[in-house]
Amino acid sequence: MMILDFGDIIANRITSTTVIDIIGELITIENVKEVKSNGSKRKLLEFELQDSNNIKLQCSLWGDYAVQVSQYIQKANSGIIIIVIQLAKTKPYGGKITITNALYASILINPDIPEVVDLKKSQIPTEKAYSIEGDFLLLTERKTLDEIREAREVCTCVTLATIQKIQTDYNWFYNACKKYQRKINAENGKFWCEKYNENARFVIPRYRVQVLVIDHTCTASFILFDHEAKQFIHKSAVELRERLTKEDDDDSFPQELDVLVKRKLLFKIQVSEFNLNQNWPVFSVSKMTNDENLIVAFRDNLDLNQESTGQEYFTNEAESTKKKDGLDNGSLSVTGDNEVKICSSDNITPCKRNLLESDVEH
Template sequence: MSYTMLNYITPLKENWKIKVRIVRVWYVPDYNKPEKIGSIEFVLVDEKGSKMQASIKQTLIQRFEKLVNEGSTCIISNFGVGKNYGKYRATYVIGTITGIGKMIDESKGSTPNFKLPLEIEDQQKNKLKTTLWGKYAEQVSNFVKDDIQGHVVIIIQFAMIKIFRDEVTLQNSLFATKIFLNEDMSEVRDFRGSVSIIGGDDSRSQNITQLPSQMSHSLSDEFLIMYERKQLDEICETNKKCYFVTFATIVGIESDTAWYYNSCKQCNKKVDYEGGGRYWCQKCDAHVQSALPRYKVTLTVEDDSGTTTFVMFDREIFQILQISAMDLKDKLSKEGR
């Protein structure tokens, strides 16, 4: 019986048959009902070492849950394939902890959530900035509080990679990441041996420096790790106000509606033109003499689960175009458009 290797799998058909080992399984809770499982996520590896992330959606969990066991080998056939739009990858990073920052409390309400910046170094003295959140931050912080002799070797599996201005950084995922600290395993022993050869005696206490407080990630990075990722079809099923991260491609811009609206300079809300150069702001309950154009663009976006409509407002469109709605309107008017 023949099987397809994972690196040959494409979205062009669904009648694939693969033989793989399940190396990691984690459960993602349903956003509206956290006590229920929203999906089962897992990572597959074939005999060539190629990896692929897989997912079982909520409607199929009861049928397949008992068949998905970490460490088991299985044959899978007739499944859908889509592009991974997210930043999660089946990563494996090993290094020594050379720097650690102050634990920052980012808790909201009764749910604890801590952030911990780290600096990790490999055998060639390459450094990697890393941010850990939640239980992973507490795990590392509690470990390094003890008087550890020698290098603190850390292994981070199943994390998220960020590349910005040619700099690679690392963050844990919400549910998938595994962290090992000074574990008694061959990878750690081999790494210690290479560090001892390159850097000298490993028996002395490793000097972990205190990272400056300004070493942090952008607000956008924090948003990506603090809020749950959902596909477009899952967002459309949500029935309450909430925040999500989604990764989709803009495939169209609606041209039948205006790309801007006239806004009140005080509250930024839409105003109605009354004539005679006067506008009415319902939010301020007052007449205004002039209005400021602000972007409001309707987009069609797509991911592997389907398409939907998003609306982007002034701040986001300005970040992309680097020109205000007023200046763009004036420019188009001068060009006769």
């Protein structure tokens, strides 16, 4: 396989009639959309790849390629996703050079080949700038609350649930150092920042709101931290704490938190080692949204993505829902005759307790 350098592609050193092979890490991805092309409607999937030199390249897949690759990525766990496109071609779009599939192209995801192993080794894990659609609908595993509570492995997943109530047995904030915004402890009359192992000169409150959520399967407890809580409260924990202090009402829960109750939201949550080792059914929320379009899309696709028939091959769009169990560690090959092969790759009621390190933002 002759892999072409992204720099040569972006510099427009390749003619649009030349077919090429590329390999890169998936950085961003959008939803599949339907667009008009040459007088007919076609499926389009747009995404961005990054090579070993951290050069980014816009890519687009059409037709069955778009649908099948999108469906596979929806089932893949979060982590490094490497995409190989063989027999691709360049195309100017929006003033930039983009990559698209040729007629008989092949698309492989996380194949067990030396080029993929080398690229994975070269990549430093970072928080990818996935679109909100990609993050909630494509790249993160979906689970019900019952499946989250029954999880036996560390994972990140998305779930749809309604906040039933604020759990007022737990405080709604924690004290953090102003400089690093991390949890602090009081020692000998001083505040100590655990994360960076130094004295904290200034201390501020940050949100840590524990809520009871419910879906059609069961209930669970989620923790909303500062960024997520402020999306809906529209005031900082500092403002609410100062108001309560002025009113000599430090022990009360601020009424502003009530805006969270009865909201149906998509939550991206983490099942951590602490959850598993301590059998602790309280899960941290890393992102959440009330976007109605995302909620509808999530609900519409939930049943489809939970189906699994054990089929190893599917050869047309009508059979594209027949996906194999265990995609999390697998690889995908999409070829020009629309054949897809999925193969193995070697590669609730919590008790009261003190605030632990696992309960605060990192």
